Amino acid sequence: MAVHNNIEKNLLTMYKKMHLGNCTECSKCKDENKGLSNPVGCWLVGNEFQQQDKRIMFVGKNARGYSDGPTGEKVFDDSRELWNEKKWAYWDYTRAIVKKVFCVDSPEYIAFTNMIKCNNSHDIDTTTKSMKDHCIANLKILRNEIMVINPTHIIFYTGRYYDDYIEKVFDCFNEKNNTIKRVGKKDMPWREAEVKIGDTWLNVLRVWHPERKKKVDYVDAVSDWILTTS
Numbered sequence: 338m339a340v341h342n343n344i345e346k347n348l349l350t351m352y353k354k355m356h357l358g359n360c361t362e363c364s365k366c367k368d369e370n371k372g373l374s375n376p377v378g379c380w381l382v383g384n385e386f387q388q389q390d391k392r393i394m395f396v397g398k399n400a401r402g403y404s405d406g407p408t409g410e411k412v413f414d415d416s417r418e419l420w421n422e423k424k425w426a427y428w429d430y431t432r433a434i435v436k437k438v439f440c441v442d443s444p445e446y447i448a449f450t451n452m453i454k455c456n457n458s459h460d461i462d463t464t465t466k467s468m469k470d471h472c473i474a475n476l477k478i479l480r481n482e483i484m485v486i487n488p489t490h491i492i493f494y495t496g497r498y499y500d501d502y503i504e505k506v507f508d509c510f511n512e513k514n515n516t517i518k519r520v521g522k523k524d525m526p527w528r529e530a531e532v533k534i535g536d537t538w539l540n541v542l543r544v545w546h547p548e549r550k551k552k553v554d555y556v557d558a559v560s561d562w563i564l565t566t567s
Contacts (some may be wrong), residue, residue: 394486433556492562509533511532525555
């Protein structure tokens with residue numbers, strides 16, 4: 338087990354200072370939402386991330402299917418193994434996007450995390466409004482991760498059901514496009530924005546979770562957005 342770079346080290350320091358999993362907000366959330374797992378922080382921040390002109394951060398909904406917490410160094414190693422082993426769309430489509438954008442199949446060029454740090458299901462997203470309020474709006478864990486990671490582009494794999502909470506993460510949210518894109522035989526909600534956090538402006542894209550979407554169309558759409566935004 339190892340911390341791979343300074344950003345990952347700084348994230349662990351931040352989680353410790355916030356008492357992630359044991360703070361007041363986490364305790365209230367556990368009381369209101371029974372059976373929650375230990376919190377899982379950022380999956381990883383790649384060793385080549387900081388050197389990129391476009392620093393891409395992917396954000397899922399919650400950390401389903403991972404229960405080897407609480408978060409720590411082991412998550413960073415496990416995530417790199419999941420990258421290579423798992424065929425779930427969540428990992429596999431992200432790999433394809435990275436390969437198209439950076440011409441290499443490696444997690445070391447991106448950051449990957451989730452909006453919600455705990456879960457009580459390995460199969461479906463059972464996140465409640467209470468969990469969103471405590472984790473995103475009150476504890477502001479995702480906002481703090483973004484401040485540490487410092488991306489230029491964020492892709493939210495969250496669908497429409499987290500939109501209000503995505504806006505709460507940022508100091509300014511300027512919507513540029515809120516439309517539908519055709520992905521295979523399905524219509525995918527597609528939302529673009531320029532956002533500000535602290536003194537930094539960055540690009541945001543909100544799409545569906547990759548599961549059960551036509552891979553080629555999905556990967557092409559997200560990759561093209563990355564490549565054509567500054």
